[in-house]
Amino acid sequence: MENRGLDYTALIISMIGALNWGLIGLFKFNLVSWIFGDMSWISRIIYVIVGICGLYLLSFIGRTGGDSNHA
Secondary structure, rough: OOOOHHHHHHHHHHHHHHHHHHHHHHHHHHHHHHOOOOOOHHHHHHHHHHHHHHHHHHHHHHHHHHHOOOO
């Protein structure tokens, strides 16, 4: 069973999280906090969703890592 929509959604959310971490590392600018407030409930939900997507992508790597015919 393929979950391409879920895979791509998790990948995009994780990429947004990576961009936020890049901004924090390079410029000490937290985009999530800037938009939604410093550790507000919505900021915390966003961080949790990004974390869940990152964990989900571990299974994505496991599903695609050994398949040399995967396009």
